[in-house]
Structures are given as C-alpha cells and as structure tokens.
Amino acid sequence: MLGRNGLTLLLLLLFVLEGSVIKWLLPLSWQEQVMISPHLTLVAIMLISIYDSRRIGLLYGLCFGLLHDIVYYGPMIGPYCLGMGIVSYLCGVPKFRYGIGLFISLFLIAAGNLLFEWILYGIYQVTQVRPLDMHWAFLHLMLPSLFMNALFALILYVPMRRLLDKLRKMEKSSKE
Amino acid sequence: MFKLLGNKKIVVLLISLIVFVALMGLTMMRTGMTTPEKMIKDTVAWTQGLFYRPAQSIAGFFKDIRDLRDLYEENRVLKATLSNYAKDTMKLNKLESENKNLKELLEFTERQKSLDNYKYHVAQVLSISPDPYNGRININLGSRDGIKENMAVISVEGLVGRVDTVSELSASVQLLTELDATNNESKAISATVKGKERSFGIIQSYDPATQNLIMTNIEQTDELEVGDTIITSGMGLVFPKGIEIGTVVAKEDGDFGINYVAQVKPVATFRHLSELLVVEVPDAQDTEIN
Numbered sequence: 133m134l135g136r137n138g139l140t141l142l143l144l145l146l147f148v149l150e151g152s153v154i155k156w157l158l159p160l161s162w163q164e165q166v167m168i169s170p171h172l173t174l175v176a177i178m179l180i181s182i183y184d185s186r187r188i189g190l191l192y193g194l195c196f197g198l199l200h201d202i203v204y205y206g207p208m209i210g211p212y213c214l215g216m217g218i219v220s221y222l223c224g225v226p227k228f229r230y231g232i233g234l235f236i237s238l239f240l241i242a243a244g245n246l247l248f249e250w251i252l253y254g255i256y257q258v259t260q261v262r263p264l265d266m267h268w269a270f271l272h273l274m275l276p277s278l279f280m281n282a283l284f285a286l287i288l289y290v291p292m293r294r295l296l297d298k299l300r301k302m303e304k305s306s307k308e
Numbered sequence: 309m310f311k312l313l314g315n316k317k318i319v320v321l322l323i324s325l326i327v328f329v330a331l332m333g334l335t336m337m338r339t340g341m342t343t344p345e346k347m348i349k350d351t352v353a354w355t356q357g358l359f360y361r362p363a364q365s366i367a368g369f370f371k372d373i374r375d376l377r378d379l380y381e382e383n384r385v386l387k388a389t390l391s392n393y394a395k396d397t398m399k400l401n402k403l404e405s406e407n408k409n410l411k412e413l414l415e416f417t418e419r420q421k422s423l424d425n426y427k428y429h430v431a432q433v434l435s436i437s438p439d440p441y442n443g444r445i446n447i448n449l450g451s452r453d454g455i456k457e458n459m460a461v462i463s464v465e466g467l468v469g470r471v472d473t474v475s476e477l478s479a480s481v482q483l484l485t486e487l488d489a490t491n492n493e494s495k496a497i498s499a500t501v502k503g504k505e506r507s508f509g510i511i512q513s514y515d516p517a518t519q520n521l522i523m524t525n526i527e528q529t530d531e532l533e534v535g536d537t538i539i540t541s542g543m544g545l546v547f548p549k550g551i552e553i554g555t556v557v558a559k560e561d562g563d564f565g566i567n568y569v570a571q572v573k574p575v576a577t578f579r580h581l582s583e584l585l586v587v588e589v590p591d592a593q594d595t596e597i598n
Contacts, residue, residue, distance in 0.1 A: 147352075148352070148355050148356050148359055148435075149359060150438050151356050151435035151436060151437065151438055152356040152357075152359040152360040152363060152434070152435045152436075153359050153360070153363040154438070155436045155438070155579070155580070156360075156363040156364055156366070156367040156580065157363065157367065160577075160579055160580055167440035167516075168440075169438045169439055169440045170438050171438065199348070199352070200439075202345050202348050202349055203348065203349050203352045203353065203435075203446070204435075204437040204439060204442055204444050204446075204480075205341070205349070205444060205472065205473050205480045206437075206439065206441075206442045206444075207336065207442065208331075208332045208333075208335045208336040208338075209331060209332070209335040210328050210331045210332035210335065211332065212439070213328070214325075214328045214332075217324075252439075252441060253441075255332070256441050259332065259336065260490065261336075261441070262441045262442075262488070263490070264441075264516065265517070268516075268517055272516075272517075273440045277440070
C-alpha cells in the first residue's frame, strides 16, 4: 500500500465507507434530529492538499466529486464535483511560516467543510432543487456535519500524515 | 485578489465555473443514466454492498445487547399475538375462498383478478447517500432482476420510496423524504385512510423540519381524523394499493381554506435500512397511465 496508487486506493476505500459503514456507526438517536453528512473523502483530500500539493488535491477533489455525483444519482451532475474541487484547492493555498501543525490543519479542514456545505446549499437553493430554510439548514445540517467531519479529520490526521511523509521521502529518493 | 491568484488562474477559474454551470443545467433535465454512468455506479455500489452488511451486523450486535432487557417482555407479548394470528389466519383463509367465489360469481375478468396479485422482490441496501440534500439509497437489484422505474419500495414497516433509476445490477431508490411538490421529478402518492376507503388525499411533499409528510387535497366532508392510519389508494397506479404510509398527527386548513391539509408521520424509518421489498404490479405497462 505505497505510492500514488496506494493513495488513490485509500481514497476509494474511504469513499466506499462513507456511504456504507458510517451511517451505521452513528447512533440512530443522533440521526433522528439532525442530518449528518460524512465527507470522509473530502477530509482526506483536504489533508493531501494541505500537506502534499494543492494541484493534486484539486485533481482528486474533482474526480471524487464526479464519482459521488454519478453513484448517488443526485438531481444533477456537478455540485459535488465543483464543491470538492474548489474546497480542496483552497485548503492548500494558505502558507504558514512555521509549517502546519494539527490545530491549523484542523481549522483549515473545518473551514473548508463549512464552505463546502455552503456551496452545496447555495447551488441547491439557486436551482430550487431543495429549497430549505437557511437557519434550519445551518443548525440541522451544517453544524452537526462540521463537528462530525472535524472528528473524522482528527482520526485521519496521523495515518494520512505518515503516509504522505513516506510518499515524499520515496519521491525524493527516487529523484536522487 | 488579482495578486493572490494571478491573471491566468482567474481565467481558468471563470472558464471552469462556466463549464460547471452548463454541466449542471444540462444534467438537471436528464431522464436516465448513460452506459458509462451505469457501469461506474454498478461497480461502486457492489463494492459498497460488501461493507454494508458487516457494518450492519456490528451495529446490530450492539443494539441487541441494549435490547436484551426488553426481550422478555416482548416475547410474552409476541406469544399472545401469535395465538391471535393463528385465529386470524383461519378467518383469512375462509374469507379469501369466499372472496374468490364471489368474484367468480360476479364474472371478473382475468386482468381484474390479477390486479391485486403483487410480486415482491427482496432487495438488500448497498449504500445510503451521505448527502443530506439527496435522500437516495442504492439496492442490489437491477434491470436484470426485473426491476423497473417507479416501482414502490417498502420495508417491513411501510412505504419507503420508489425506484428512481435502474442500471443492470443496481437501482436507486428515492426515499419519501425527497417528495417535493415543486419538483417535476417527484411523483405524488394518492392516499386514503385505512378502514375509511372513501376518503382521499394526495401526499406530495415532505417537511424536513417536522419530519412529517404533507397530505393535501382533503375534501371538507372527508372523515379523516387525527390518529388514522394512511395507506396508498392505488389510484395513481404508480404505487400498489394498501401499503401503509403513516399516521395522521395533525389536520389543518389548507392554503385557501377550501381543502384540509394533514400532517402524516411516516411509519417506516429512513435511517438504518437493511432489507427492502420492491413491489411489482403485474402488467404495469398495460395499466400505466402516467
């Protein structure tokens, strides 16, 4: 499980998990009141974009967004593709002088998630596919999803970071 | 802003935005899936099915431990119901044969007889959409198993949704939570009250805030009351008749005060779904109206 292919496989695995396993792991009582949307793949792609390169993040974001649009047959093709592309690119843009630690990356991921939710909400609102009350949507969709995805980011942080560091070392040694 | 992104990037961004808007606009009106879409969907959905069952059994195990306490009481009640059930089966057999005889007496045509003879396909859920704006699930039956669009999908509890798109090995189910009066894609359900089959209403939207279905077009003379059980009437011919939808929790005046509007709490749960039944109405093509 190494190299670029390994990374793609990992993302595919996360994509498969987010539609099948996560809904069962979250207790039913939580899902009664609020709607939690797990974006495991997006979180992982944002980590790639932060620690590896934002171009690769953009590419992954576009591809997996498109895959999501196709597999779940949404009202149209595009919202996830666009949203995931933009958000994963923007996550890699800010540069910090002393490198990026856990807290800054968590903050970036949380902000990216919120932006993603707003993009989705905006697209669906403009196209009038699912008109929802903004206040309600914010409290019942966006905030719970935001916290849940921050939790996922916390879980994914260490293994992803290790994998990416290993990748970078491998690429360096192959160049020399 | 220009310094941050650079001129070239702005152009790329704008062009891709235009492309996306065009893509969304074009695919909004789509009616089915293209072949590559179907292939991708089948592959991913099948893989997700591999993970869905184990996750379900693990979650089920923890639930079982929690439920152990209630088991004793439940068992006692079930035994009591079982004796009633045996009694009812005897009655049902008698009534069924009587019904058959009466139908023959009245000289029903073959087609009328087979109209209530629904076929049930047992389907496993492969995945649930993580997108809160898009309540869709994928099931493991496709066009190869005889699944067609617009078939009703039910769980043990009651109506869950309808088949939305079909590919070779899997199909998407649009949940009842997706019902929307303003959307052409969603089909309204004609409904009636169990035991008062003369009453009539149309369920055409879902309110995510109260988690109730909205039933409209109820006549003022209608006998519908709070607490009644709502079932499908089968008049639209999209859904077979007699499937339980929910119970009435509120009855209010409609928009113009001419008709009543009822809030219906769905009996089926839409969160942790596992086995579903797809209902096939015989000769759906012959009798299809919409």
